Every structure is written in structure tokens, then in C-alpha cells.
Amino acid sequence: MRVTEGGIELEVPGEQTEGIEESVFYNPRQELNRDLTIATLRAYREREERAETYLDAMTASGIRGVRAAADGWDVTCCDVEADAIDLARKNLERNGLEATVEHRNVNALMHDSTFDVIDLDPYGTPMPFADAAFANCRDLVCVTATDTAPLCGAHFNSGVRSYSAVPRNTDYHAEMGVRILLSALARSGGRFDVGVEPLLTHATSHYVRTYLELEHKATSADAAIGELGYLSHCEDCLYRETSQGLIADPLETCPHCEGERVLAAGPIWLGPVRDRAFVAAVREEVPDSFETAETARELCRTLEAELDEPTHYDQHKLCRNWGLPANAMEDFLEDLRAAGFSASRAHYGGTTFKTNASVDEIREATEDGLV
Numbered sequence: 391m392r393v394t395e396g397g398i399e400l401e402v403p404g405e406q407t408e409g410i411e412e413s414v415f416y417n418p419r420q421e422l423n424r425d426l427t428i429a430t431l432r433a434y435r436e437r438e439e440r441a442e443t444y445l446d447a448m449t450a451s452g453i454r455g456v457r458a459a460a461d462g463w464d465v466t467c468c469d470v471e472a473d474a475i476d477l478a479r480k481n482l483e484r485n486g487l488e489a490t491v492e493h494r495n496v497n498a499l500m501h502d503s504t505f506d507v508i509d510l511d512p513y514g515t516p517m518p519f520a521d522a523a524f525a526n527c528r529d530l531v532c533v534t535a536t537d538t539a540p541l542c543g544a545h546f547n548s549g550v551r552s553y554s555a556v557p558r559n560t561d562y563h564a565e566m567g568v569r570i571l572l573s574a575l576a577r578s579g580g581r582f583d584v585g586v587e588p589l590l591t592h593a594t595s596h597y598v599r600t601y602l603e604l605e606h607k608a609t610s611a612d613a614a615i616g617e618l619g620y621l622s623h624c625e626d627c628l629y630r631e632t633s634q635g636l637i638a639d640p641l642e643t644c645p646h647c648e649g650e651r652v653l654a655a656g657p658i659w660l661g662p663v664r665d666r667a668f669v670a671a672v673r674e675e676v677p678d679s680f681e682t683a684e685t686a687r688e689l690c691r692t693l694e695a696e697l698d699e700p701t702h703y704d705q706h707k708l709c710r711n712w713g714l715p716a717n718a719m720e721d722f723l724e725d726l727r728a729a730g731f732s733a734s735r736a737h738y739g740g741t742t743f744k745t746n747a748s749v750d751e752i753r754e755a756t757e758d759g760l761v
């Protein structure tokens with residue numbers, strides 16, 4: 391069937407029935423991810439003019455590589471599957487574009503060659519590819535992780551194995567996934583004296599996507615490792631507390647309700663998950679012609695305003711616990727700000743928010759408005 395995305399026409403296997411069906415090599419539900427990738431590459435080139443080479447490490451239909459080549463990048467498309475490679479070649483040709491096409495295990499390719507930008511987009515966890523990427527990328531590593539159940543602690547053992555960390559299944563599960571992933575990537579970069587700075591990270595439907603700018607300096611790697619730490623979370627009263635550093639000292643009882651159902655997670659990334667100015671620049675690079683333009687810009691706006699607090703709350707869940715009706719999110723956040731706290735929406739869902747207020751303080755600040 392024929393698919394159009396970002397002004398590019400692709401042929402992918404499979405029949406179109408109603409709408410665009412998912413095919414082995416093309417997932418239409420990742421269009422937002424790919425539109426934001428193109429906008430990010432544009433914004434990144436403005437920031438780092440020497441960035442020229444882009445590795446689409448798991449190319450499948452070739453879509454990312456084709457779109458990047460159409461934008462003037464010097465592209466390499468790689469895939470381990472012969473059928474994917476044939477498809478990627480045809481899709482480049484169909485669009486009159488050139489790229490180097492490699493039929494290889496991309497781990498071997500990354501060890502042989504250096505790229506300015508490497509884009510890892512595997513099925514499931516990206517960790518088997520992280521070391522080779524950090525060892526051989528100059529500027530920017532882009533990573534998709536679709537294994538959200540392991541990342542958020544719902545599939546606990548798998549999360550521990552893939553990320554060498556302890557994820558916990560909390561109310562803020564997508565954010566747990568973001569911070570477990572960033573922690574594992576920062577430790578992977580650290581092995582090669584590479585420091586990572588997240589320029590843009592989002593958790594959307596069933597994946598986490600992050601763009602990490604690299605600095606090839608031991609002190610930068612130390613600084614990134616310095617952003618790691620542990621989180622204690624009380625399952626009874628939702629109290630949470632973080633501690634920086636790689637030596638865990640988890641709470642045994644909750645200092646707020648004295649309950650013993652306290653979960654410890656980590657090491658997780660406690661630092662900012664995006665650079666506000668960079669996200670604004672990405673938003674400016676999203677053209678109206680992208681199918682997901684409105685959603686992509688809205689996501690950027692939310693990320694630009696989102697506080698750096700490492701966990702978020704869900705307004706509806708809190709209100710349900712209190713037996714009170716929820717009000718409009720903007721009024722709720724305004725009440726928190728009027729009481730002297732910082733408060734913002736969080737991009738994890740329409741009812742999620744961040745604040746530096748504790749659960750009791752949130753209730754006190756907002757309950758008069760919950761009628």
C-alpha cells in the first residue's frame with residue numbers, strides 16, 4: 391500500500407482497508423514520533439552547524455532515513471532484515487533521494503563508523519544498542535523505547551534486567567519509565583566518558599522517546615551520573631522523596647503517615663528531561679504540513695512549561711481519594727500558585743500535573759475550589 395508522511399510517498403507491504411493499517415515495517419502510530427524527529431533534527435542543525443551525518447539505525451521501511459535525506463542530511467539506513475533493506479532502497483529511489491544503505495547488524499556498523507546523529511528505534515528495549523551508539527556518535531543520540539511495561543515496573547524482572555535499575559509501578563508510571571531509561575542511558579554514556587544532556591524527552595502512548603546531546607568529556611559524564619539517585623514512594627499516602635547519589639538509603643517507613651508500604655526505585659534520572667529553549671525551537675520547526683502538527687506543538691508547549699519535579703500527580707485520582715469532585719485543571723493549578731507553590735501541567739496526560747507542594751498542601755490549597 392502507498393503511504394504519505396511528511397510530504398514523502400512510501401510503498402510498504404500490506405493492504406489498505408480502513409485508514410492505514412499497521413504493517414511489519416511501517417507503524418502509522420509512530421507518526422508523531424517521526425514528525426518530532428524531523429523537527430528536532432532541524433532545530434539541532436541550527437544549534438550545531440557541523441552536524442551532517444544521520445544514522446537511521448533500524449530503518450525498516452526507510453521512512454526516517456528518507457525523511458532526513460529529503461531535509462538534506464547525509465543519511466545511512468541500516469537494518470538486519472533483507473526485506474527491510476529492499477524496501478528502504480525502493481523508498482529512497484521512489485523519492486529520488488540518495489543514502490548509504492547497510493544490510494547489517496547495526497551494532498557492528500556503529501563500531502566501524504562514526505556518525506553525528508544516531509537514531510535508535512528498535513522493537514522493545516534500546517539498551518542492547520546503547521553502548522555502541524555512545525561509543526561512536528559525535529553529537530546527538532535519539533532513542534525510542536517501546537517496552538513501557540518493563541520501564542515502569544509493571545514487568546519488574548524484565549525492567550531490572552534491561553535497565554540495571556529497580557523500576558517501581560507507581561501512579562506516575564510513564565514518568566518512572568522516562569527516568570529509568572534516562573538513568574540507564576546516562577550510565578551507558580558514562581562508560582565511554584560521554585556526558586548526556588536530554589534536549590527533549592516525551593512519553594507518548596506506548597513509548598518513550600528521548601534526544602540526548604553528547605559531550606565527550608569525563609567531567610560531563612560525571613555530571614550526568616551526578617543527576618542519578620533514588621526515589622522513595624509511599625503507596626498509602628503518596629508521599630515521595632528523592633535522594634541524589636548512587637548509594638541507596640531507602641526509607642523504611644513513611645515520614646508522613648508512618649506506613650510501611652514504601653517503595654524504593656532507582657537509580658533513576660532526577661535531572662531535567664528537556665531543555666526548554668530547545669523544545670521551543672523544535673516547536674518552531676514543526677510545519678503546518680505535518681499531519682501531527684497540532685499535537686506536536688501542543689506537546690512541546692506542555693513540555694516547555696512543565697516543572698522539573700521528578701514525579702507528578704493525577705488530579706482526578708487525588709480528588710477521588712478525597713471524595714471531592716475535580717475542577718478545571720487551570721483553576722486547580724491557579725489555586726496552588728495563589729498559595730505560593732509552583733505548579734504546571736505535565737505532558738503525561740490531561741489530568742496530570744507537577745507541583746512542589748506535598749499532598750496535604752495540595753489539598754489545603756485547592757479544596758475550596760473543588761465543589
Ligand SMILES: C[S@@+](CC[C@H](N)C(=O)[O-])C[C@H]1O[C@@H](n2cnc3c(N)ncnc32)[C@H](O)[C@@H]1O
Nearest residue numbers: 448449450469470471474494495496511512513
Ligand atoms: C520498530 S522497527 C523500526 C521502525 C522505523 N524506524 C520507523 O520509524 O518506521 C525495528 C527495526 O529494527 C530492525 N532491527 C532489529 N535488530 C536489528 C539490528 N541488530 N540491527 C539492525 N536492525 C535491526 C528490525 O528488522 C526492524 O526493521
Ligand SMILES: [Zn+2]
Nearest residue numbers: 624627644647
Ligand atoms: Zn505515607
